[in-house]
Amino acid sequence: MKRRTLLQWLASTAASWPLMRADLSALDLATAQELQPDQIFVLHDVAATVLPSSIGRQGQDDAVGNFLKWLREYKEGVALSHGYGEPRLVKSGPSPRSGYLNQLSALQQAAQARGGRFGALPIDVRRELLEAAFKAADVRNLPGRPDGKHVVADLMAHYFRSSDANDLCYNARIGRNTYRAIRVTTVRPQPLNGGRGL
Amino acid sequence: MPVHESDICVIGGGITAVMLIERLAELKPNLKITAVEAGRSIFDRENRGTYHRRALEYGEHPWHDDYIEDQQAKGMISMTMAVGGQALHWGGACNRFSEEDLRLRSMYGLADDWPIDWTELEKFYVQAERRLNVAGDPSPYSEDRRSGPYPQAAMPLSYNLQVLKQWAEQSGLKFSPLPMSRNVSAPFDGRGACGLYDTCGDVCPTGARYSPDYTYQQLIAAKKITLHDRMLVRKLVLADGKDTIAAAHGYHQDRPNEMTEYRAKLFVLASGQCWSPHLLLLSANARFPNGIANRSGLVGRYMNGHKFISAQATIDEQTFPGQNMTHSLISREFFRCATNRPFVRHDTRVWESSAGKEPRLRSADGRLLLGDELLDDWRSRALKGSSVRLRAYYDSHPSADSRLTLDQTSKNRYGDPMPKIDRQLDAAAIAREGATLAHCTGVFERMAKASNGRLTGKPSVSNYWDHPAGGCRMGVDPAKSVCDSFGRTHDHENLWVIGAPTLPTGGCTNGTLTFVAVSMRSAVKISEVV
Numbered sequence: 001m002k003r004r005t006l007l008q009w010l011a012s013t014a015a016s017w018p019l020m021r022a023d024l025s026a027l028d029l030a031t032a033q034e035l036q037p038d039q040i041f042v043l044h045d046v047a048a049t050v051l052p053s054s055i056g057r058q059g060q061d062d063a064v065g066n067f068l069k070w071l072r073e074y075k076e077g078v079a080l081s082h083g084y085g086e087p088r089l090v091k092s093g094p095s096p097r098s099g100y101l102n103q104l105s106a107l108q109q110a111a112q113a114r115g116g117r118f119g120a121l122p123i124d125v126r127r128e129l130l131e132a133a134f135k136a137a138d139v140r141n142l143p144g145r146p147d148g149k150h151v152v153a154d155l156m157a158h159y160f161r162s163s164d165a166n167d168l169c170y171n172a173r174i175g176r177n178t179y180r181a182i183r184v185t186t187v188r189p190q191p192l193n194g195g196r197g198l
Numbered sequence: 199m200p201v202h203e204s205d206i207c208v209i210g211g212g213i214t215a216v217m218l219i220e221r222l223a224e225l226k227p228n229l230k231i232t233a234v235e236a237g238r239s240i241f242d243r244e245n246r247g248t249y250h251r252r253a254l255e256y257g258e259h260p261w262h263d264d265y266i267e268d269q270q271a272k273g274m275i276s277m278t279m280a281v282g283g284q285a286l287h288w289g290g291a292c293n294r295f296s297e298e299d300l301r302l303r304s305m306y307g308l309a310d311d312w313p314i315d316w317t318e319l320e321k322f323y324v325q326a327e328r329r330l331n332v333a334g335d336p337s338p339y340s341e342d343r344r345s346g347p348y349p350q351a352a353m354p355l356s357y358n359l360q361v362l363k364q365w366a367e368q369s370g371l372k373f374s375p376l377p378m379s380r381n382v383s384a385p386f387d388g389r390g391a392c393g394l395y396d397t398c399g400d401v402c403p404t405g406a407r408y409s410p411d412y413t414y415q416q417l418i419a420a421k422k423i424t425l426h427d428r429m430l431v432r433k434l435v436l437a438d439g440k441d442t443i444a445a446a447h448g449y450h451q452d453r454p455n456e457m458t459e460y461r462a463k464l465f466v467l468a469s470g471q472c473w474s475p476h477l478l479l480l481s482a483n484a485r486f487p488n489g490i491a492n493r494s495g496l497v498g499r500y501m502n503g504h505k506f507i508s509a510q511a512t513i514d515e516q517t518f519p520g521q522n523m524t525h526s527l528i529s530r531e532f533f534r535c536a537t538n539r540p541f542v543r544h545d546t547r548v549w550e551s552s553a554g555k556e557p558r559l560r561s562a563d564g565r566l567l568l569g570d571e572l573l574d575d576w577r578s579r580a581l582k583g584s585s586v587r588l589r590a591y592y593d594s595h596p597s598a599d600s601r602l603t604l605d606q607t608s609k610n611r612y613g614d615p616m617p618k619i620d621r622q623l624d625a626a627a628i629a630r631e632g633a634t635l636a637h638c639t640g641v642f643e644r645m646a647k648a649s650n651g652r653l654t655g656k657p658s659v660s661n662y663w664d665h666p667a668g669g670c671r672m673g674v675d676p677a678k679s680v681c682d683s684f685g686r687t688h689d690h691e692n693l694w695v696i697g698a699p700t701l702p703t704g705g706c707t708n709g710t711l712t713f714v715a716v717s718m719r720s721a722v723k724i725s726e727v728v
Binding site: 048049050052053054070074075078080081082084085086087089092123126131134139140142145156160161165166168169172174175177178179180182183185186187188 | 560569661
């Protein structure tokens with residue numbers, strides 16, 4: 001799809017969904033190589049339900065963008081950590097992209113069958129739809145990192161297992177696994193700006 | 199057939215090999231030293247920031263192709279086979295053994311004494327700590343006397359570890375920051391300063407945690423060694439009519455049908471506790487039908503290391519998981535055991551932890567948690583006290599039947615049987631297993647009592663032995679050991695084994711510093727005789 005055609009299509013689609021939050025400017029068009037635009041919209045829409053409201057709309061869109069970057073940079077057939085103690089050679093599996101495509105389409109269809117856009121449905125219906133989707137994908141727990149079972153669980157894992165989410169949970173500038181000066185860690189971590197979210 | 203001649207041929211490319219070579223090059227600058235390593239060189243330090251990120255995000259192994267698929271051992275705890283060895287991704291823990299480790303027989307009537315005097319070994323610990331730029335504080339226990347200071351003050355304790363130290367010391371045990379081979383505040387020896395990425399055990403983006411590949415590159419640049427990587431040595435060959443080693447036969451991964459012969463005045467086997475005894479056994483010949491250096495029959499026996507007991511506790515104090523999860527506290531309280539009491543020796547370690555306080559998809563009653571609900575649930579657990587990780591490495595004495603053998607059911611591309619390691623405790627160690635677990639559980643419970651703490655679940659015993667060693671034990675009596683205290687084999691005057699394989703017992707704390715210290719001692723003796 002040409003860029004101009006894509007933009008026209010996105011604009012018309014967004015216009016047909018009056019409550020759609022994700023604006024076109026927030027979309028990273030490069031991610032269209034990974035998921036179809038309507039599916040990216042669905043992902044942004046679902047993010048509002050499954051990610052914390054306290055990070056705001058921009059934060060949720062950023063989380064989706066980061067997740068799509070993760071998907072875009074996924075490499076197949078790469079040796080994973082061998083482990084220690086009882087090592088074994090395991091390689092990364094196929095890209096979860098095609099599974100994600102199907103799951104987002106299915107979620108979109110299921111939402112339409114229940115009355116419209118996912119994000120516009122009552123929370124109990126949204127929960128019901130996700131319960132069914134997770135059950136079908138055998139998602140029981142929050143994955144340690146995205147594992148390809150279900151796109152929504154993977155989006156949640158990608159955010160909630162992040163250093164940013166850890167900081168949000170503790171309302172503290174911990175910065176797990178990021179570059180830090182040692183002296184910063186020797187004192188009680190500073191609260192996030194304004195104690196956001198608490 | 200390609201032939202390479204040198205004064206010293208070092209077989210193996212791990213941390214003990216490079217430390218030995220570096221020291222030899224200082225003691226005898228004109229020595230021609232060749233190092234031969236089966237794995238590849240991974241000298242791409244500029245990419246380690248990327249590898250760090252991908253390891254976190256995708257679980258990818260940060261040391262690409264650091265293994266040889268058909269060169270693996272049953273019972274080995276790491277697949278890594280590369281220049282730098284397992285120390286490419288060690289945590290950097292650099293705690294010493296204690297004098298008791300060297301005198302188990304004479305003090306307790308257990309296992310065996312080492313043929314080294316502690317006072318002498320202690321000086322080599324100091325040398326090893328300098329080379330590894332260890333950051334540590336003096337032990338609060340007077341028995342842990344040192345003849346020289348640590349090259350750096352200890353890694354500063356994070357806020358979390360300060361809280362945990364205060365908590366843990368209410369038990370009466372004294373804790374210190376774990377000594378670590380990390381450039382704390384300034385670059386050292388071509389490696390950067392610590393940026394607290396907290397992934398020491400996977401990959402260090404700055405090189406702050408010691409990694410042997412840096413030293414290899416320095417030695418190569420200074421033309422102190424010739425490194426042949428991807429070259430698997432499959433056999434040691436005797437000189438005609440003599441018991442000396444004439445050559446080592448290697449095969450390059452890209453030329454599996456072409457033998458390369460390494461001739462040297464002196465051979466050093468530095469391939470670790472698995473591949474050192476394996477090569478000796480593989481090299482059996484008519485005069486040594488049980489393997490090179492194996493008149494005693496002890497090559498591949500007394501495989502050791504230490505088992506460990508792990509536990510989790512919860513306490514009331516609030517910590518913030520993620521500050522510095524690879525740093526820890528250590529107590530050496532139980533390195534010593536009174537001779538009139540039941541024998542138990544172990545270290546005691548404390549880490550920050552997020553166990554039980556991770557985000558979860560479902561509440562305790564199974565309800566799917568979404569968005570704010572998930573965050574609220576997470577906070578309700580995370581902000582209610584802290585988790586603490588506890589562990590004790592305990593003295594685990596091997597029997598003679600704790601063995602590495604040649605596994606005829608598993609062979610590499612050349613048809614060589616691969617090693618199979620089956621570690622076994624000796625009878626006395628088996629008899630005290632229950633008491634050891636009870637003792638360590640008691641110590642953990644005593645610690646947990648402070649601050650309204652409690653253990654979550656029962657402490658568990660490991661299913662593998664960490665810091666594996668042994669297989670070519672050192673000793674005075676050629677009938678009861680493979681090599682002398684310097685690693686010189688009793689059967690072949692120009693064949694030496696260094697590092698982990700030579701240890702009679704595996705101690706009760708991390709082993710790498712000790713592997714390096716005994717290798718530094720070997721270097722001095724080798725320089726005198728070569």
